[in-house]
Amino acid sequence: MQGLLAAIRNRGLVALMFGHMTLDSYVGVLPVLYPLLIGRYHIDLVTVGLVSFAYQGMSSLSQPFFGLVADRWGTRFVGGALLWAAIWVAAIGFAPSLPLLIACAGVAGLGSGFFHPLGAVSVRRLLPDRGRSTAMSLYVSGGTFGVAIGPLLGVFAFGLLAIRGTILLLIPGALFSCFLLLWMRGKGRAAPGRRAVVAPPGAGAGGALPLVPLVATIVLTMSRSWTTFTLEAFIPTWYHQLGYGPWFYGALASTLVLASAVGTVGCGTLADRFGRRLIVIVALVLSVPAVLLFVAFPGPEAFVTAVLVGFLAASTAPLMLMMAQELVSQRAGLASGLILGIGFLTGAVGVPVTGLVGDSLGLQAALLLQVLVVVITIPISFFLPSERFLRGLRGPAPEIEQPAPVPAGAGGGS
Numbered sequence: 043m044q045g046l047l048a049a050i051r052n053r054g055l056v057a058l059m060f061g062h063m064t065l066d067s068y069v070g071v072l073p074v075l076y077p078l079l080i081g082r083y084h085i086d087l088v089t090v091g092l093v094s095f096a097y098q099g100m101s102s103l104s105q106p107f108f109g110l111v112a113d114r115w116g117t118r119f120v121g122g123a124l125l126w127a128a129i130w131v132a133a134i135g136f137a138p139s140l141p142l143l144i145a146c147a148g149v150a151g152l153g154s155g156f157f158h159p160l161g162a163v164s165v166r167r168l169l170p171d172r173g174r175s176t177a178m179s180l181y182v183s184g185g186t187f188g189v190a191i192g193p194l195l196g197v198f199a200f201g202l203l204a205i206r207g208t209i210l211l212l213i214p215g216a217l218f219s220c221f222l223l224l225w226m227r228g229k230g231r232a233a234p235g236r237r238a239v240v241a242p243p244g245a246g247a248g249g250a251l252p253l254v255p256l257v258a259t260i261v262l263t264m265s266r267s268w269t270t271f272t273l274e275a276f277i278p279t280w281y282h283q284l285g286y287g288p289w290f291y292g293a294l295a296s297t298l299v300l301a302s303a304v305g306t307v308g309c310g311t312l313a314d315r316f317g318r319r320l321i322v323i324v325a326l327v328l329s330v331p332a333v334l335l336f337v338a339f340p341g342p343e344a345f346v347t348a349v350l351v352g353f354l355a356a357s358t359a360p361l362m363l364m365m366a367q368e369l370v371s372q373r374a375g376l377a378s379g380l381i382l383g384i385g386f387l388t389g390a391v392g393v394p395v396t397g398l399v400g401d402s403l404g405l406q407a408a409l410l411l412q413v414l415v416v417v418i419t420i421p422i423s424f425f426l427p428s429e430r431f432l433r434g435l436r437g438p439a440p441e442i443e444q445p446a447p448v449p450a451g452a453g454g455g456s
Contacts, residue, residue: 055177057225058120058161059184064218065124065157066185068131068150070192070299071199071211072097073278074292075134078205080279083140087279087397087405094275094393096144100151101158102387109159109379117160121222127153128215135208155383162363162378179310182360183303189274190299193292201288252435256369258425260384262322263362265419267385268392269333269412270356274299275393280405284340297345301352309357318361319426326423329355330416337409355416359385368432 076090083089108123130150137143165181199207274295281291305325313321332350339347366381399408 054225055165055181057222058164059181061120061124061157061218061222062161062181062185063188063191064214065127065154066188067192067195067214068127068154068188068211069097070189070274070295071131071196071208072147072192073275073295074193074196074200074288075205076275076279077282077288078200079140079143082205085140087276087400088394089140090279091275091394091397092144093147094271095391096148097151097154098271098393099387099391100148101154102383102385104152104155105159105379105383106376107379108156109163109373109375109377109383111156112160112163112375112378113373117164120157120160120164121219121224123153123156123160124215124222125153125219126150127157128212128219131215132209132212135203135206158382159375159379162367162382163375176307176310176314178360178364179306179313182363183306186299186303186306186356186359190296190303192299193278193295197288197292252369252427252431254425255427255431256366258422259362259365259369259427260381261422262326262419262426263359263366263381263385264388265415266355266358266362267388268415269329270302271388272392272396272412273333273336273351273409276396276400276405276409280409281340283405294344294348298348298352298356301349302356303352305353305357306360308353310360313361317429318365319423319428322358322361322426323420323423325354325358326416326420330413330420333416334410334413337406337412340406365427365432368435369427 072094075093079085079090079093127150130146130153134143134146134150137146161181162178165178195211196207199210201207203210277295277298278288278291281294282288309321309325329351332347332354336344336347336351362385363378363381366377370377396408396411399411
């Protein structure tokens with residue numbers, strides 16, 4: 043609990059949480075757009091899934107590159123990345139044709155790809171070793187909360203202005219990007235009055251790369267992303283087909299993602315106490331019946347099972363991210379870009395693949411395949427790195443930030 047309170051009091055972490063929340067709300071908005079696109083362009087589920095594929099795909103492919111940018115030039119431009127995404131998401135509703143609409147989504151995805159590794163590295167530099175999982179989970183939960191409120195924002199914006207309601211989404215993006223640009227000014231590499239303590243060379247800095255745990259971390263990220271992205275993307279369309287209204291399926295999508303935000307913080311707190319690998323394995327095993335119940339029994343009771351899915355299947359992302367950062371410790375930006383990019387790419391590819399199955403067998407049958415995806419990855423989870431293994435990589439002096447010594451007689455000022 044102390045670690046949680048300390049993280050909440052960190053102003054830099056809170057600023058990045060709100061920026062992450064704003065950016066990821068656009069992910070939640072896009073599925074609410076699907077029914078409008080299907081009605082306007084008379085397209086199938088595979089084609090409409092290309093909107094998410096463009097956004098998530100461009101975000102995924104660009105994240106390793108932007109991770110290298112963070113390692114080389116710092117993270118001061120994180121606010122500019124948010125503003126870029128906001129402008130192009132707003133442009134989606136004004137595109138004169140479906141191909142141009144998909145192109146706008148792809149260009150907006152570059153902003154997302156820029157923001158995510160920069161944000162993750164910024165947070166890592168703000169955290170002490172103790173409670174690090176809790177604080178990273180809080181940052182990630184900001185994005186998860188954004189995805190949760192996205193469907194509600196979409197229902198509101200599109201209810202007012204139809205497809206051109208995307209222009210309203212520019213407002214929060216512009217506000218929080220300005221705040222982040224001001225806050226990050228001069229803080230791209232380290233906070234004022236702080237100096238970085240660099241970890242000694244280890245496996246992540248020129249020694250043998252720990253391939254088996256790294257591959258396991260990547261595969262688990264891919265599995266989790268495919269399941270969560272697919273469920274979040276097709277809840278509105280599935281329930282629209284079942285005859286439910288926008289406020290029902292918008293609220294249901296938000297319930298699942300809000301539950302995952304709470305589960306993310308809970309998993310981070312438990313991981314600081316019991317270890318990340320154990321928490322990931324337990325969450326993965328318990329998510330099998332949770333996903334099965336959610337898909338097999340649609341209707342009002344899905345609000346209950348959506349909470350279970352959010353708590354279990356969608357809450358371990360920050361733990362995977364931190365594992366990757368520690369496995370490749372001297373290239374934290376690249377590691378963040380890779381793990382986030384691969385996760386986004388898997389989700390982006392998974393949405394149209396699920397749509398293809400849904401066109402042939404129905405959406406319920408397509409979503410039931412996610413149970414099999416989770417089951418297959420359970421054995422792989424036992425190859426995740428243990429805390430003891432990660433401590434060995436960190437060595438006696440992990441890369442954290444400590445207050446720089448103040449010369450005798452120095453006055454106040456910042």
